[in-house]
Amino acid sequence: MLKIAYDPIYAHPLPAGHRFPMLKYELIPAQLLHEGLINEENLFSPTELDEETILFTHNKTYWEQLRDLTLPPKEQRRTGFPLSARLVEREIRIAKGTIDGCHYALEHGIAFNVAGGTHHAGSNWGEGFCLLNDQAIAANCLLNKGISSSILIIDLDVHQGNGTAEIFQQEPRVFTFSMHGDKNFPFRKERSDLDIPLDDGVEDEEYLRILYDTLPRLIEQQKPDFIFYLSGVDILATDKLGKLSLTKEACKARDRFVLEQCKSRGIPVQVSMGGGYSPDIKDIVDAHCNTFRVADELYF
Template sequence: MLPVAWAPLYAHPLPLGHRFPMLKYELLPEQLVREGTLPEESLFAPTPLPEKYILETHEAGYYHRLRHGQLTRPEERATGFPWSAQLVEREVAILGGTVQCARLARHTGVALNVAGGTHHAFAARGEGFCLLNDQAVAANYLLRHEGIGRVLIVDLDVHQGNGTAALFRHEPRVFTFSMHGGRNYPARKEQSDLDLPLPDGTDDAAYLRLLADTLPRLLDAAQPEFVFYLAGVDVLATDKLGHLSLTREGCRQRDRLVLELCHRHRLPVVVCMGGGYSERVADIVEAHANTFRVAAELWG
């Protein structure tokens, strides 16, 4: 049974422009349970992560101002969200979910978070709909408290994982790999350990060929003991913000390539959903559901 963290949406209403992208977090687990990919008991509500673990990654001043609604107006605008206590509580729960998934994956082989992938959050600021960096916090947790010596972060969201790259710039135990739209957000990229910027319009064949050529060699070179996979579906041709041209089938093959390698090498892996902004919410949910279907096929 796949362990799956699911933090239900907070009650505080968001402005209209923010509601649509959040629907997938409700619809995805419903779809997976209804079709039988997941039994309902595989879903667990994450426990909010204690502050001491958050402060191993994020600066205390920033975190406390975030908690207490004391961000400046420019800082709040950079996150893309209007501040609310409920928003911060959900973010802290998502962090807890990714850390719990990391602990579980050491025994189950894989665990997934129906959220997360908040890779634009830096140590002392949030941006791009990311307040706190869940995979970075979980990677630091494994390094400091679980005896893991080497971590690989595979970021296949269409946007570069700039916050993650900056957070681990001087940490040799974490290898950051980002394959993203070269002309997409953020305008100013950070330097990952390996960046593969893609031209607009990259299709299934070109994308999968590059990934298949890169990732096996990267595993050999980095020798990770644990993998975090950010499986954004904003790489789809239907995505409003992505500018790449992958089909849903190409996106599914991408997930299979990553997850089969982890399975074959017996590498525990945590999967977080990342971005997805297609016009039809059904396109987003179906592409994300494929990630869970592939994981269930391999580890189920």
């Protein structure tokens, strides 16, 4: 069964300027339900995450500043959000949804988090609308519980997964792969195990060629027993922050290729949705829903 982490708190109200991107968290499951692709049994609502699991990944002082709402104003501005108890609850529920999704993926081959992909959060900082790094937290959870011993994180959001790279820079059991816009945020990049920076304006053929050439060899070399996939749709030409020039069809082909690589090798995969900032919310929702549609075709 396709299992999808979703909670209304994912789309909780934010100040003006932040509400539009949050609409997709309500609209994606609504669209999938409308199409009949899923029903209510496919959706699960995560609980809050315990502190011990958070501290596998994030610095104690940083976490306590989030928890106690004492993060310095400069650091709050870096996150892009005004800090609140509701926002912290949202972040820990997203992370728990990704952890729960790992267990569903081990059972069913794949699982999704409607939110997540908070890859700019480092061990002791928040940045770029990311406070806690959901896939890093989940990867460390798998390692600490002895469930996994070799993890590959495939980050195809248009922005480099700098926080993820920093968290795992000294962890040989986790291989971080980020293919992203070279001249895009974050402007101070961290070093992933494999970074592929792309020039502005890259189109379908070049993007897919690079991915097709890279990913199978990478999986064969690393032999992961679990994969995390960050499937941001900010690679679209319509995206106001992305700077790449991909069509929706190429974005769907990207998702199909990644998931085919996982499925054909029997490697469980957890998918977090990542970014998407096209001016028309329909473009964002449709591109994200394509990831679910492809998974349904391949796995179910």
